[in-house]
Amino acid sequence: xxxxxxxxxxxxxxxxxxxxxxxxxxxxxxxxxxxxxxxxxxxxxxxxxxxxxxxxxxxxxxxxxxxxxxxxxxxxxxxxxxxxxxxxxxxxxxxxxxxxxxxxxxxxxxxxxxxxxxxxxxxxxxxxxxxxxxxxxxxxxxxxxxxxxxxxxxxxxxxxxxxxxxxxxxxxxxxxxxxxxxxxxxxxxxxxxxxxxxxxxxxxxxxxxxxxxxxxxxxxxxxxxxxxxxxxxxxxxxxxxxxxxxxxxxxxxxxxxxxxxxxxxxxxxxxxxxxxxxxxxxxxxxxxxxxxxxxxxxxxxxxxxxxxxxxxxxxxxxxxxxxxxxxxxxxxxxxxxxxxxxxxxxxxxxxxxxxxxxxxxxxxxxxxxxxxxxxxxxxxxxxxxxxxxxxxxxxxxxxxxxxxxxxxxxxxxxxxxxxxxxxxxxxxxxxxxxxxxxxxxxxxxxxxxxxxxxxxxxxxxxxxxxxxxxxxxxxxxxxxxxxxxxxxxxxxxxxxxxxxxxxxxxxxxxxxxxxx
Amino acid sequence: xxxxxxxxxxxxxxxxxxxxxxxxxxxxxxxxxxxxxxxxxxxxxxxxxxxxxxxxxxxxxxxxxxxxxxxxxxxxxxxxxxxxxxxxxxxxxxxxxxxxxxxxxxxxxxxxxxxxxxxxxxxxxxxxxxxxxxxxxxxxxxxxxxxxxxxxxxxxxxxxxxxxxxxxxxxxxxxx
Numbered sequence: 228x229x230x231x232x233x234x235x236x237x238x239x240x241x242x243x244x245x246x247x248x249x250x251x252x253x254x255x256x257x258x259x260x261x262x263x264x265x266x267x268x269x270x271x272x273x274x275x276x277x278x279x280x281x282x283x284x285x286x287x288x289x290x291x292x293x294x295x296x297x298x299x300x301x302x303x304x305x306x307x308x309x310x311x312x313x314x315x316x317x318x319x320x321x322x323x324x325x326x327x328x329x330x331x332x333x334x335x336x337x338x339x340x341x342x343x344x345x346x347x348x349x350x351x352x353x354x355x356x357x358x359x360x361x362x363x364x365x366x367x368x369x370x371x372x373x374x375x376x377x378x379x380x381x382x383x384x385x386x387x388x389x390x391x392x393x394x395x396x397x398x399x400x401x402x403x404x405x406x407x408x409x410x411x412x413x414x415x416x417x418x419x420x421x422x423x424x425x426x427x428x429x430x431x432x433x434x435x436x437x438x439x440x441x442x443x444x445x446x447x448x449x450x451x452x453x454x455x456x457x458x459x460x461x462x463x464x465x466x467x468x469x470x471x472x473x474x475x476x477x478x479x480x481x482x483x484x485x486x487x488x489x490x491x492x493x494x495x496x497x498x499x500x501x502x503x504x505x506x507x508x509x510x511x512x513x514x515x516x517x518x519x520x521x522x523x524x525x526x527x528x529x530x531x532x533x534x535x536x537x538x539x540x541x542x543x544x545x546x547x548x549x550x551x552x553x554x555x556x557x558x559x560x561x562x563x564x565x566x567x568x569x570x571x572x573x574x575x576x577x578x579x580x581x582x583x584x585x586x587x588x589x590x591x592x593x594x595x596x597x598x599x600x601x602x603x604x605x606x607x608x609x610x611x612x613x614x615x616x617x618x619x620x621x622x623x624x625x626x627x628x629x630x631x632x633x634x635x636x637x638x639x640x641x642x643x644x645x646x647x648x649x650x651x652x653x654x655x656x657x658x659x660x661x662x663x664x665x666x667x668x669x670x671x672x673x674x675x676x677x678x679x680x681x682x683x684x685x686x687x688x689x690x691x692x693x694x695x696x697x698x699x700x701x702x703x704x705x706x707x708x709x710x711x712x713x714x715x716x717x718x719x720x721x722x723x724x725x726x727x728x729x730x731x732x733x734x735x736x737x738x739x740x741x742x743x
Numbered sequence: 744x745x746x747x748x749x750x751x752x753x754x755x756x757x758x759x760x761x762x763x764x765x766x767x768x769x770x771x772x773x774x775x776x777x778x779x780x781x782x783x784x785x786x787x788x789x790x791x792x793x794x795x796x797x798x799x800x801x802x803x804x805x806x807x808x809x810x811x812x813x814x815x816x817x818x819x820x821x822x823x824x825x826x827x828x829x830x831x832x833x834x835x836x837x838x839x840x841x842x843x844x845x846x847x848x849x850x851x852x853x854x855x856x857x858x859x860x861x862x863x864x865x866x867x868x869x870x871x872x873x874x875x876x877x878x879x880x881x882x883x884x885x886x887x888x889x890x891x892x893x894x895x896x897x898x899x900x901x902x903x904x905x906x907x908x909x910x911x912x913x914x915x916x917x918x919x
């Protein structure tokens with residue numbers, strides 16, 4: 228006889244997990260959350276790019292291969308809040324066409340839902356978390372409720388860069404952000420100090436610690452830290468049902484049972500947990516047609532830098548940037564490559580760290596360096612293009628032969644960028660250099676192409692033979708096991724995923740609450 | 744060598760970074776203080792530390808005084824808790840120690856004196872150093888230069904040096 232500990236177990240205390248925890252606990256469910264990493268509080272988030280590295284994924288390491296690696300350690304997080312604790316707060320809706328990639332273009336996959344079905348959840352979540360933006364100036368924005376707050380102010384850098392977009396016939400709008408431009412629901416307005424990547428300690432950025440965690444705990448959800456889930460276990464008497472999760476905590480192997488189990492451990496670790504749950508009798512949950520782990524995606528992205536005669540003071544503002552351009556977003560088939568793309572314009576930037584301007588000019592060293600850094604600290608402009616990745620079955624998460632000290636297999640992530648997606652990124656970066664020159668830059672250079680955000684691996688779909696979960700994230704060959712978070716995405720679009728992750732989680736919560 | 748710190752001084756310091764062996768004694772110091780007292784590294788050899796310090800300072804002047812060798816050695820001691828930028832670049836924690844040892848050994852065996860370090864760095868950037876072993880020289884240059892930027896400019900003092908307001912929400916009580 229198996230005893231039940233709670234109604235719902237959620238694996239992972241990131242954006243998806245804590246949104247679900249808040250919604251389900253407020254809906255009357257008893258909820259337990261198991262988080263692999265340590266407890267983090269807003270007061271722990273010191274303003275330092277060096278200390279910020281503690282928020283990123285560490286061990287067990289994820290090995291990587293392919294011509295466009297996903298950058299797991301940089302993009303993933305660990306501890307309360309997960310990767311959303313160090314996210315920059317760019318909250319954009321996916322466009323209508325992002326949901327029908329296969330039907331419209333014959334590549335990749337379709338979503339099992341369309342924009343109209345998700346739109347009410349975008350509206351609901353944006354009212355709860357508080358978004359700042361200008362829905363009228365976003366001429367490309369899908370229909371939806373106006374933003375509850377006005378946009379953040381523009382600083383010198385974005386005013387300079389906007390001239391380049393205007394001179395080349397392009398449009399810009401304020402970047403929509405989950406950052407308060409004014410006090411909102413008890414949280415203060417932003418200080419515009421550029422410390423978003425270190426985790427916003429004042430709660431102006433709507434990270435899970437500021438918004439969802441307090442609600443979940445107030446509604447009675449229980450959260451355990453340093454509880455690393457190794458696998459889920461099927462009911463021996465009903466293999467359609469998953470009865471418990473096994474996890475490691477304080478050197479002990481423990482199990483916890485519930486009516487429903489939701490794996491919301493970001494893309495790679497969610498898949499690792501499911502793959503590790505295969506037994507001699509049964510394939511891993513959701514892997515009945517060998518689709519688990521496949522269609523791993525990361526947005527190809529690159530930053531363009533320029534030096535201007537005008538003073539830009541690039542330390543001012545927020546890490547995400549100040550302006551947005553989606554002019555070409557819906558022209559996935561446009562000449563030069565394939566896929567959507569967007570510009571995030573005018574990032575607040577530091578001199579060091581992986582994305583810093585000093586780090587991105589390795590050709591300058593010795594006595595020339597400090598005078599150059601001083602000039603850049605007053606005259607630099609920068610902006611990032613984010614492009615669409617095409618979901619490919621060959622891009623996949625698998626279990627590594629390497630085991631950690633507890634005998635759990637590490638994950639391996641393989642990712643190649645499809646040539647037409649790579650061409651689109653190269654094309655846009657070249658255009659970006661032209662835009663900066665049009666804005667008056669005397670010197671322009673590009674950072675490396677990197678992988679931003681992780682999506683796919685446990686994709687949702689209408690056909691159980693072609694996907695891992697249904698449209699509500701329920702794993703096809705189970706009755707009560709769910710996946711939440713970016714692992715569900717069948718395609719990537721070219722927008723930052725946190726808004727869609729949270730809207731999907733909100734929709735999943737309504738669905739679960741509707742089941743007796 | 745400066746006189747050993749007194750207990751009163753240590754208590755007065757309040758916020759510090761880690762234990763270092765200085766002249767046979769464990770002391771609780773920031774890396775910058777440790778380097779100033781010629782610390783005894785725990786992972787790298789003294790020669791390796793000196794080599795990384797000289798190269799780091801050639802890349803980013805001020806990095807030696809800022810404590811780059813002590814910073815690297817302390818972070819390598821930290822294992823999974825390491826703050827080195829290498830974690831972003833796909834270098835897992837156990838491999839980082841071998842990475843820095845190999846980098847330092849190349850500098851020891853191939854670089855000339857301190858005055859020739861600029862030329863050495865230029866040849867690292869183009870991977871044109873004969874006899875270089877281990878990770879590519881240009882990659883080592885990128886990583887070590889990033890470490891040097893971290894210790895020299897990634898702190899409130901470094902921002903001040905560039906004339907940038909730090910504007911901390913919560914000021915770090917130690918640089919790393």
